[in-house]
Amino acid sequence: MSRDMIIDLHPTDEQQMIADSIGGMLADLLPVDRLREESGHGGARERAMWSDIAELGIFGMGVPEADGGAGYGLPEEVIAARELGRVLASPSLLAQIAAVHLAEGEDRTALIAGETRAAFAAPGLGGDLFLYDGEGAGWIVLLDSGASLHRTDAFEWADAHAMDETLGISRTSPSPAPVTRHAIADQISLLISAALSGLAQSATDLAVDYAKQREQFGQPIGSFQAIKHSLADMRVRADAADSQARVAAVSFGLGGNDTSEVAAARWLAGNAAIKNAKASIQVHGGMGFTAECDAHLFLKRAHLLAGLGSSRRAEERRLIA
């Protein structure tokens, strides 16, 4: 934001309606516990409801109505991304929103309608390129220093095994030369930040609920300061990430330093998501270490989203440039 801006961070009535309708639908259709038994197929339920999600207008949210979109802007996309992050929705839903901004003409129309699908790909080290939940996706949104759209079948993919085993990943080599960073890359990074901040919040909710129920020494563990303070810190980190993502969204393109605002949002959100996921495991104690407790799902997804075309180092370089 620039120094003279005045921003109201409270959602407008319409924005609240968007958050409620998307949040409500996702809570019903994509409860986090769906991921417990979906090893390698975590995006299956999202794929099955792709056209329903398209009908809700999520994919074309930031596209003008004249071009077949919903005519909202980046703040509304950020609201949607946050809700997607809360339920650990497949990153391919975010990739679809991103692809809509990178595609043109009929390709874009088909993406908005959900007739074709997109997924994220990002380079690792040593020339590797990884594709996340790419099953059936015709397009990849490649996130390197910039962002670009490619046909999935332009590469030869081999299956790989991710730490986040709820998502299928594939690998190819070599990754194309990075493209120059432009505004759309910042916008996509902001959407990922919003998803991470939603994840940081729902990891907090999970741990808070558990701390209210779980009793030791004859009382709920949430009454002990050691636990309570850890939960309070989780809330503060989630709020910091969320507020920064909202400010970056409202002020985007209005004359401030967008790259720096987004880099801060991404740094804070990655930090909040990973730290909160870790703290949630700790609050859950022995159960938190098991596969049957949902806490680990947040940790694995937090690492995956935080590293998608970004790293703490990369955001720090942008912040100090």
Added chain:
Amino acid sequence: MRLIEDPELDRFRAECRDWLEDHVPKGPRPPEGLALREYDLAWQRTQYEGGWAGVSWPEEYGGRGLSVLEQLIWHEEYARAGAPPSASMFVALSHAGPTIIVQGSDEQKTKYLPAILKGDENWCQGFSEPGAGSDLASLKTRGVVDGDCLVVTGTKIWTSYAEGANRQELLVRTNPEEPRHRGLTWIVCDMDLPGIDIRPITAMSGVTHFAQVFYDEVRIPLTNVVGEINKGWAIAMTTLGFERGTGTIAHQIELANGVERLIEAARETTDPATNRTLIADDAVAAKLAGLRAEVMALRSLTIASVSRGMREEVPGAEGNIPALYFGELTRRVNGAALEIFGCSALVRDGEHNWPLHYLESFKWAIGGGTSEIRRNVIGERVLDLPRGPRAI
């Protein structure tokens, strides 16, 4: 989530900026004591005469009667102009004044509010005691009704700018039969009453700006009670809520400026071991980048807090979130100077006086509620966690 666009507000901002540019005092500011009080009152008087005192306070008591948005703009421009921190006027402007506006009688408003805005009087606080810090509700200073007076005996501590202060927001126990927070009264104490003794306390930074205050049968008129006798706890909570209001914007901007000063100094300073600038060191750059992200987060949390403030008359428990963030971040930012500049940051006569800022920064995670108490409040009143074991 939207940009507020209003040409009136832009005009208001331009007026603030112009006036501040012409009027912010340029000379050196006394570090402590009565000289500091005089300086702060004179600057308050200048603001009043310029029509800038109490931007959001009611017009009938000398304020401008504008909204929280104009107040926000004023604080932003104030900090950016490098205007003096409110210091010895802080309690009057950000604690007692707002409390009296919400909770005081018409007579009290007429008596106290204009004198604050005109720079005639400054206030201090009398809440904490040697035995009642984080556990404020256990305070023991007694107030006994005798005729038309409350007779106060006991002691208060951590009272900033007590020396020379005109009035004090004082919290005393008026009903010892009632447990804890139910027997307290919030009363205005005139600091020139007989029986008051002030003993200064020097902080670890070397600065003496707070004191312990002793009361020996001090007779305060009952008309000075704000709210009702034995109903002072709710008033005190209102007061502490205002501590986290728009006034913190100046602190937040000053902290952001502090990070920029660190970055600038790291760009200009050469590390003799590598013969490169300090910022060229990846670890230094990473640390400063993280701090920059965190001061941006603090700004955004403050914006979120102000956005809530537009919709509630009295601040809620969420105000502890930016306050906790600020206290912890302030300590990290000021500590970073010592990590980055090493023994060069340990001299007090340097350009930046890092040691003073470093040592003073500890107070932000203690005063007005320790970080631990703030985490308790966030846990219990924001996250709705069960209360921990404590006295009833």
